[in-house]
Amino acid sequence: EPEVTQTPSHQVTQMGQEVILRCVPISNHLYFYWYRQILGQKVEFLVSFYNNEISEKSEIFDDQFSVERPDGSNFTLKIRSTKLEDSAMYFCASSVWTTNEKLFFGSGTQLSVL
Amino acid sequence: GENVEQHPSTLSVQEGDSAVIKCTYSDSASNYFPWYKQELGKGPQLIIDIRSNVGEKKDQRIAVTLNKTAKHFSLHITETQPEDSAVYFCAASWDQGAQKLVFGQGTRLTINP
Numbered sequence A: 001e002p003e004v005t006q007t008p009s010h011q012v013t014q015m016g017q018e019v020i021l022r023c024v025p026i027s028n029h030l031y032f033y034w035y036r037q038i039l040g041q042k043v044e045f046l047v048s049f050y051n052n053e054i055s056e057k058s059e060i061f062d063d064q065f066s067v068e069r070p071d072g073s074n075f076t077l078k079i080r081s082t083k084l085e086d087s088a089m090y091f092c093a094s095s096v097w098t099t100n101e102k103l104f105f106g107s108g109t110q111l112s113v114l
Numbered sequence B: 001g002e003n004v005e006q007h008p009s010t011l012s013v014q015e016g017d018s019a020v021i022k023c024t025y026s027d028s029a030s031n032y033f034p035w036y037k038q039e040l041g042k043g044p045q046l047i048i049d050i051r052s053n054v055g056e057k058k059d060q061r062i063a064v065t066l067n068k069t070a071k072h073f074s075l076h077i078t079e080t081q082p083e084d085s086a087v088y089f090c091a092a093s094w095d096q097g098a099q100k101l102v103f104g105q106g107t108r109l110t111i112n113p
Helices: none
Strands: A005-007 A010-013 A019-024 A031-037 A043-050 A053-057 A065-068 A075-079 A088-095 A109-113 B004-007 B010-014 B019-025 B032-038 B045-051 B056-059 B062-067 B072-077 B086-092 B107-112
Touching: A005 A088, A010 A019, A019 A031, A019 A088, A019 A109, A043 A065, A043 A075, A075 A088, B004 B086, B010 B019, B019 B086, B019 B107, B032 B062, B045 B056, B045 B062, B072 B086
Parallel strands: A010 A109, B010 B107
Antiparallel strands: A005 A019, A019 A075, A031 A043, A031 A088, A043 A053, A065 A075, A088 A109, B004 B019, B019 B072, B032 B045, B032 B086, B056 B062, B062 B072, B086 B107
């Protein structure tokens, strides 16, 4: 069964450093997303991406965050200058033809900012 | 904006019994309601979803019911098995509005043998 792949599974970084979280969505999917879950809190929407541009972003997704589809298979989330409060599990997701519905999630990257 | 509340936060049932998890939502415009199961070390996996033009949907041992008037929806798992133990999330979205899923807090379901 096709799946969304995320790397790395764990990332530890120092405050102020840049991190890039990587995702390989399911190959025939057209919509891509990042969600995050801070420990003990709800899963929160960060951004959706379609046709090489952001289609929606939350108030969390400020100028420190950016997304990119650098080639035909990868989808990345970059945090330019990490803060302690960025520590969370980050989930990538993709869907085939429409936003919101039938999202397939990856296993997540646990980001720890020290 | 939309807010989804989910109860209970933890649920423990005997194997073979039924489990029910409930969610309420605030935005009457929401029209899509998925349920996700998250096992340890894995991402959320879609197990069933329902649109607002349907009151109930069933897939083998799992079913979802939706009450649009009361703005709540529920997940029902019958004949529970140990492999049903996981964290379950409900979510809501509106396909004509913000392009995002709004999640509930999650319910940790434990099936006791």
